[in-house]
Amino acid sequence: MSPRLKHLLQKANDLLAQNLYNQAEIVLNKALKIKKNEPEVYSLLGEVYCKQGRFKESIVALKKAEFLLPGHPKIIHLLGWATFMNGDAETGRKLLKQALEGLPQDISILCDLAVLENQEQNGHEAEKYALKAMEISPNDPMVQEVFVVVSSFNKIRSQIVENDN
Numbered sequence: 001m002s003p004r005l006k007h008l009l010q011k012a013n014d015l016l017a018q019n020l021y022n023q024a025e026i027v028l029n030k031a032l033k034i035k036k037n038e039p040e041v042y043s044l045l046g047e048v049y050c051k052q053g054r055f056k057e058s059i060v061a062l063k064k065a066e067f068l069l070p071g072h073p074k075i076i077h078l079l080g081w082a083t084f085m086n087g088d089a090e091t092g093r094k095l096l097k098q099a100l101e102g103l104p105q106d107i108s109i110l111c112d113l114a115v116l117e118n119q120e121q122n123g124h125e126a127e128k129y130a131l132k133a134m135e136i137s138p139n140d141p142m143v144q145e146v147f148v149v150v151s152s153f154n155k156i157r158s159q160i161v162e163n164d165n
Contacts, residue, residue, distance in 0.1 A: 001035075001038070002034060002035070004034055005031055005034045005035055005038065008027050008028070008030055008031040008034070009031060009040055009041065009044070011027050012024045012027045012028050012031065012044050012048075013044070015027060016044065016047065016048065016051070019051070021048050021051050021052050022052075024044070024048050025045065025048050025049075025052075028041055028044055028045045028048065029045075032045075037068055038068075039064075039065045039068035039069035039072070039075070040065075042061045042062065042064040042065035042068065043061075043062065043065040043069075043072075043074070043075050043078065045061040046058045046059075046061035046062035046065060046075075046078055046079070046082065047078055049061060049082075050078060050081065050082045050085070053085075055082045055083075055085045055086035056086060058078070058082040058086075059079065059082050059083060059086060062075055062078050062079040062082060063079065066079060071102070072102075073098075073099045073101075073102030073103045073106070073109075074099070074103075076095050076096075076098050076099040076102070077095075077096065077099035077103070077106070077108070077109050077112070079095050080092045080093070080094070080095030080096035080097075080098070080099055080112070081096065081112050083095060084096070084112075084116050089116060089119070089120050092116060093113070093116055093117075093120075096109060096112055096113050096116065097113070100113065105136055107133045107136055107137045107140060107142070107143050108142070110129045110130070110132050110133040110136070110143075111129070111130070111133050111142055111143060111146040113125075113126075113129040114126045114127075114129035114130040114133065114146050114147075114150050115146060115149075117129065118149065118150050118153055121157075123150070123153060123154040123157050126150045126153070126154070127150055127151070127154055130143075130146050130147045130150040130151070131147070133146065133147070134147050
């Protein structure tokens, strides 16, 4: 990898960390001009699009990254999340579970699966993923938030079932 491309990727990562997605997109498009088939550029571009709510574009970029670097769990994770957020929960679930096989202790994948299952009204599955994330990283704020949300929704679901009986 050329020093210029490395510099642009580092700059894009820094901008992503600062939530400066438009600027990161500009930097990544410059990187594509240097090397058209660099999987990290497409992966980061997919993440940028995802953070901007541009899920269709994210899927296209992430599929290109996955083509260039097949089976990479981080790419598959992002692709699964973007697919879910684009309205295809079943494919998103399949991809997220595939990513979890590669990174079974990754709390962000576990939390994303918990959110997906919660959204799909699968409270037991959502709780399973949230609990596993809590076992791994009980002090992580994202894990705590997901756990509280899933637990709250499960409590509400239980109350609704009780009231219906």
